[in-house]
Amino acid sequence: MTVEQRLERIESLLVALMQREQAKxxxxxxxxxxxxxxxxxxxxxxxxxxxIEASKKASGRGAHTAWVISHGELLRFQREGLRKPFRNS
Numbered sequence: 001m002t003v004e005q006r007l008e009r010i011e012s013l014l015v016a017l018m019q020r021e022q023a024k025x026x027x028x029x030x031x032x033x034x035x036x037x038x039x040x041x042x043x044x045x046x047x048x049x050x051x052i053e054a055s056k057k058a059s060g061r062g063a064h065t066a067w068v069i070s071h072g073e074l075l076r077f078q079r080e081g082l083r084k085p086f087r088n089s
Contacts, residue, residue: 026057026068035074043067051082 024031029047033040047054047067054073056065 023071025071027071027074029067029069032069032074036077043069046082050086052077053083 027035029040029043032052033043036043043052044067046052047069052069052073053076054067054069057068058065
């Protein structure tokens with residue numbers, strides 16, 4: 001295999017990888033947890049405590065709702081980390 005052929009193969013694999021990991025508008029808990037390297041339980045707790053800005057959306061499982069996190073919040077978390085915890089007065 002020539003160097004050019006190897007480079008073409010590497011470029012095609014990179015394109016396939018980038019297409020698979022394209023940014024989404026919203027991430028479910030499992031996706032967010034995988035991207036940030038934490039457990040889904042931990043990420044749900046962060047949402048519940050307001051440490052991550054998230055919304056509840058219908059999950060397709062009847063009356064149950066699921067947390068969703070925006071791409072902007074994912075980027076903010078990657079830059080800055082968790083939000084300050086709420087204080088009860």
